[in-house]
Amino acid sequence: MLERLEDVKAQVQTALEEAMSALPPGELTDAMRYACIGGKRLRAFLVMESARLHGIDDADALPVAAAVEALHAYSLVHDDLPAMDDDDLRRGLPTVHVQWSEATAILAGDALQTLAFGLMTDANLPAEVRVNLIAAFVEAVGARGMVWGQALDIAAETAVEPLDLVAVKRLQGAKTGALILFSATSGAIMAGQDTGPLTDYARALGLAFQIQDDILDVTGSEEETGKRLNKDDAANKATFVSLLGLDGAQEKARKLSRHAEVALDPYGEAAGNLRQLARFVVERAS
Amino acid sequence: MLERLEDVKAQVQTALEEAMSALPPGELTDAMRYACIGGKRLRAFLVMESARLHGIDDADALPVAAAVEALHAYSLVHDDLPAMDDDDLRRGLPTVHVQWSEATAILAGDALQTLAFGLMTDANLPAEVRVNLIAAFVEAVGARGMVWGQALDIAAETAVEPLDLVAVKRLQGAKTGALILFSATSGAIMAGQDTGPLTDYARALGLAFQIQDDILDVTGSEEETGKRLNKDDAANKATFVSLLGLDGAQEKARKLSRHAEVALDPYGEAAGNLRQLARFVVERAS
Numbered sequence: 001m002l003e004r005l006e007d008v009k010a011q012v013q014t015a016l017e018e019a020m021s022a023l024p025p026g027e028l029t030d031a032m033r034y035a036c037i038g039g040k041r042l043r044a045f046l047v048m049e050s051a052r053l054h055g056i057d058d059a060d061a062l063p064v065a066a067a068v069e070a071l072h073a074y075s076l077v078h079d080d081l082p083a084m085d086d087d088d089l090r091r092g093l094p095t096v097h098v099q100w101s102e103a104t105a106i107l108a109g110d111a112l113q114t115l116a117f118g119l120m121t122d123a124n125l126p127a128e129v130r131v132n133l134i135a136a137f138v139e140a141v142g143a144r145g146m147v148w149g150q151a152l153d154i155a156a157e158t159a160v161e162p163l164d165l166v167a168v169k170r171l172q173g174a175k176t177g178a179l180i181l182f183s184a185t186s187g188a189i190m191a192g193q194d195t196g197p198l199t200d201y202a203r204a205l206g207l208a209f210q211i212q213d214d215i216l217d218v219t220g221s222e223e224e225t226g227k228r229l230n231k232d233d234a235a236n237k238a239t240f241v242s243l244l245g246l247d248g249a250q251e252k253a254r255k256l257s258r259h260a261e262v263a264l265d266p267y268g269e270a271a272g273n274l275r276q277l278a279r280f281v282v283e284r285a286s
Numbered sequence: 287m288l289e290r291l292e293d294v295k296a297q298v299q300t301a302l303e304e305a306m307s308a309l310p311p312g313e314l315t316d317a318m319r320y321a322c323i324g325g326k327r328l329r330a331f332l333v334m335e336s337a338r339l340h341g342i343d344d345a346d347a348l349p350v351a352a353a354v355e356a357l358h359a360y361s362l363v364h365d366d367l368p369a370m371d372d373d374d375l376r377r378g379l380p381t382v383h384v385q386w387s388e389a390t391a392i393l394a395g396d397a398l399q400t401l402a403f404g405l406m407t408d409a410n411l412p413a414e415v416r417v418n419l420i421a422a423f424v425e426a427v428g429a430r431g432m433v434w435g436q437a438l439d440i441a442a443e444t445a446v447e448p449l450d451l452v453a454v455k456r457l458q459g460a461k462t463g464a465l466i467l468f469s470a471t472s473g474a475i476m477a478g479q480d481t482g483p484l485t486d487y488a489r490a491l492g493l494a495f496q497i498q499d500d501i502l503d504v505t506g507s508e509e510e511t512g513k514r515l516n517k518d519d520a521a522n523k524a525t526f527v528s529l530l531g532l533d534g535a536q537e538k539a540r541k542l543s544r545h546a547e548v549a550l551d552p553y554g555e556a557a558g559n560l561r562q563l564a565r566f567v568v569e570r571a572s
Contacts, residue, residue, distance in 0.1 A: 023429045028437040083388035102369035114428030121420045127413040134407045142400030143309045151314040154389045
C-alpha cells in the first residue's frame with residue numbers, strides 16, 4: 001500500500017502542476033502551487049483505489065484525485081487564516097497568509113476551489129458521469145458538507161458549553177468526513193455502481209482518521225505532523241480525546257479501523273490497499 | 287427591458303431561496319442568504335436574454351442565471367473583507383463580515399461558490415451542455431478570470447506606479463469582464479451555437495460597465511449606489527476616470543455602449559433587450 005501511495009502522490013503532484021502551469025504567472029499562482037505542496041494525499045489515494053476497484057483506469061481517475069487534493073488544499077489555506085484557526089505552520093511550512101498575505105491566501109483558496117471543479121470537469125469520463133461526480137462533490141464540500149462542518153467548529157469555539165460526543169461526531173462527519181466519503185465512493189460513481197459498501201467503509205475511516213488527529217494533537221510532535229499541536233486543549237475545545245480519554249479514543253479508533261476493514265468484504269482481495277489504509281490511518285504519527 | 291429585468295430578478299431570487307432552503311439552518315446559511323439579497327441582477331439578465339435569443343426556455347436557463355448571481359455574491363463577500371477592500375456597506379446593507387464575523391464571511395463566500403457550481407450542475411440541460419457551461423464558468427471565475435483580476439487589483443494597490451490604461455483594461459477585463467462574458471455567451475453555449483457576436487457584445491458591455499462604475503465612484507451618491515464611494519481616489523488607484531478624465535471616460539463609455547449595440551446586429555429585433563441594457567449600463571446612477 002505504501003508503494004501505491006507514493007505512486008499516487010507522484011501522479012497527483014504532476015497533475016496539479018500541469019493544471020497550474022496553464023495559469024498566469026504571479027503571486028496568486030505561486031501561492032496556489034505552494035498550497036498544493038506535500039500532504040499525505042490520502043484522499044487522492046482513496047479516489048485512485050476506489051476507481052481501480054471499479055475497473056477505472058488511473059489516467060481517467062487522476063483528474064478527480066487531483067481535484068480532491070486541490071479542494072483539500074483550499075480548505076486548509078482558508079482554515080489557517082487569522083480569522084479562522086490562525087495557524088502559522090502547515091505541512092512543515094509557513095502558512096500561505098504568513099508567506100504572502102491574507103488577501104493572497106483568501107484568493108488562492110478561492111481559486112483552488114475553482115481549479116478543483118475545473119479538474120473534475122475536464123476528466124476523460126462521460127459527461128453524465130462528470131456531472132454526477134460534480135454533484136456529489138458539491139454535496140461533500142459545500143454548505144451541507146465540509147464548509148458546514150467548519151462553521152460548526154467555529155461556532156463551537158465561542159459556545160458556552162463544550163460539545164458532546166454526538167455533536168463532535170456530527171461536526172467531524174461534515175468537516176473531514178464528507179470529503180473522505182466522496183473520495184472513497186468516487187470510483188463507484190465513475191462506474192455507475194453501488195456506493196453502499198464504500199460509504200460504510202468511508203464513514204468508519206473518516207471518523208477513525210479524525211480521532212487519530214485528535215490523539216496526535218496531544219501525543220504527536222510538531223516536527224512529524226508539520227503543524228502546530230495542542231491547539232484544541234488550549235482553546236478548551238471538545239475533542240474525541242477530551243470526551244473519551246486518550247485510552248478510550250485509541251480503542252474507538254481501532255474499532256472503527258476494524259469496522260472499515262470488514263466493510264470491504266464484498267470486494268475481497270482487490271481491496272487490500274484500502275484495508276491497509278484503514279490500519280495506517282490509526283497507526284500514523286503524522 | 288426594465289420589465290424583463292424585474293421579472294428576472296424575481297425568478298432568480300426564488301431560485302436562490304429555493305437552493306438555500308435545502309441547507310442546514312444556522313449562521314452560515316443566514317449569511318449566504320443575506321449576501322444574495324438585492325443587486326441589479328444584470329448578470330442573470332444577460333444569461334436569461336442570451337438563452338432566450340437561442341431558443342432556450344427560461345426554466346432551463348434559470349439555474350445558470352442563479353449560479354452566476356451566487357458566484358457574484360461570493361466574490362463581493364470576499365472582496366469586502368478587511369484583508370481585501372475592507373468595505374462596510376454593500377447593496378445598502380452592512381457587509382457580511384460586519385453583520386456576522388470575518389470567519390462567517392469567508393465560509394459563506396466559499397459555500398456560495400460551491401452553491402453556484404451545484405446550481406449549474408443541477409440545471410435541466412443535457413449533461414454535455416452542463417459540462418461545457420461549467421468549464422466556461424471555471425475559466426471565467428478562477429485564476430485566469432475573476433480571481434486573477436482581483437489579485438491584480440490587490441497588487442496594484444501596493445505598486446509604486448499607478449497602472450496605465452492597458453493594465454487597467456486587462457485587470458477589469460478579468461475582474462468584472464470575464465463573468466459578464468460568461469453570462470452573455472451562456473445561451474449560445476446552452477444551444478451549442480457560435481458565441482462570437484455575444485463575445486464582442488460582452489467585451490464592450492463589460493468595459494462600459496466598469497467605466498460607469500468608476501464614473502459613479504466620483505459622481506454618484508452612496509444612497510443610490512448602496513456602497514461606499516470615492517475609495518479609488520483616496521487609495522490613489524488608477525481608474526478610467528483618473529486615466530481619461532471624467533469627460534473622456536463618459537465619451538469612452540458611450541462609444542463602447544454603441545459598439546455593444548452594433549455587435550448584436552446578427553440577432554436583429556430579438557436582441558432588443560440586450561441593446562437596451564447596453565444603453566442602461568452607461569446611463570445608470572447606481
